[in-house]
Amino acid sequence: MNSDKTDMPTPRGAPAANRDGKDPEWANGLRKLYDSVVDEPLPDSFKDLLEQLDTKD
Amino acid sequence: MGGTERTASEKADFKRELTDVVPHLRAFARGLCGRADMADDLVQETLLKAWAAQERFQPGTSMRAWTFVILRNAYLTDMRRNRFRGEYDETVAERILTAPAGQEEPIHLSDMHRALLTLPPERREALLLVGAGGFSYEEAATICDCAVGTIKSRVGRARAALNTMLSDGSIPKRSLQDDAAHRAILEELDDVAAGNGIAARS
Numbered sequence: 507m508n509s510d511k512t513d514m515p516t517p518r519g520a521p522a523a524n525r526d527g528k529d530p531e532w533a534n535g536l537r538k539l540y541d542s543v544v545d546e547p548l549p550d551s552f553k554d555l556l557e558q559l560d561t562k563d
Numbered sequence: 564m565g566g567t568e569r570t571a572s573e574k575a576d577f578k579r580e581l582t583d584v585v586p587h588l589r590a591f592a593r594g595l596c597g598r599a600d601m602a603d604d605l606v607q608e609t610l611l612k613a614w615a616a617q618e619r620f621q622p623g624t625s626m627r628a629w630t631f632v633i634l635r636n637a638y639l640t641d642m643r644r645n646r647f648r649g650e651y652d653e654t655v656a657e658r659i660l661t662a663p664a665g666q667e668e669p670i671h672l673s674d675m676h677r678a679l680l681t682l683p684p685e686r687r688e689a690l691l692l693v694g695a696g697g698f699s700y701e702e703a704a705t706i707c708d709c710a711v712g713t714i715k716s717r718v719g720r721a722r723a724a725l726n727t728m729l730s731d732g733s734i735p736k737r738s739l740q741d742d743a744a745h746r747a748i749l750e751e752l753d754d755v756a757a758g759n760g761i762a763a764r765s
Contacts, residue, residue, distance in 0.1 A: 530722070530725075530726055530729075532675060532725055532726075532729045533694060533722075535672065535675045536675065536679075536690070536691075536694045536695045537694070537695050537697075538672070539594065539672055539675055539676060539679075539695065540590045540591075540594060540691070540695035540696060541590070542672070543586070543589050543590035543593045543594075544586040544587060544589070544590045545586070546586070546589070548585060548586065549603065551603070551607070552585055552603075552606070552607070552610075555607055555610060555611075556578070556581075556582055556585075556610070559578060559581075559610070559611075559614045560574075560578070
């Protein structure tokens with residue numbers, strides 16, 4: 507409950523990202539992970555569902 | 564909630580915008596719950612809820628942010644019903660990230676995803692929103708219905724944890740299937756869900 511107070515410093519020994527103004531290498535990987543899904547072709551199940559929405563009024 | 568009946572053209576606009584955000588919903592859901600099939604079920608549920616709640620959407624505001632709130636709430640509800648155990652589908656991610664110049668060890672997408680899934684859910688979603696989805700801290704705070712400082716703290720802690728895991732290769736393999744870990748996650752979810760009351764609840 508109290509673990510997200512902003513006044514708690516980043517633990518020593520685990521260098522915070524961006525301390526040196528650079529993202530760690532995995533930061534780019536995180537975006538790639540997200541973008542790789544965004545770029546996937548949409549499965550037909552979604553096209554079907556979107557088509558059916560209009561009939562749901 | 565104060566909405567008026569939408570005209571046909573407003574409905575068409577809504578549907579077009581909703582269609583446009585589906586790939587983003589899939590990406591957010593995949594990051595949250597790990598398994599592609601469950602993530603897509605969650606997105607379908609989100610689309611149906613968004614459509615049913617469309618009169619609460621303010622035209623001109625961010626459809627992505629609005630639907631992310633709905634998806635998040637659906638995820639929290641399903642998680643509490645124990646549908647998601649943070650299982651990771653190894654077949655999804657045998658792809659290797661291109662190693663940055665000068666890096667000897669490429670990070671595997673599968674390692675990245677597994678590390679992400681070991682984070683407490685509220686830190687995971689904060690990092691996904693800001694670090695992957697490109698939302699500002701302010702937007703992420705609105706989506707998660709919490710203070711901007713809280714989001715900053717969660718992102719900072721998530722980053723520190725990933726730094727440690729990915730630099731030592733110390734990614735717990737099965738922590739989410741471990742009952743104690745799962746109970747801890749559910750307890751954290753109580754906190755997350757408690758502050759969980761934005762417009763898109765449905």
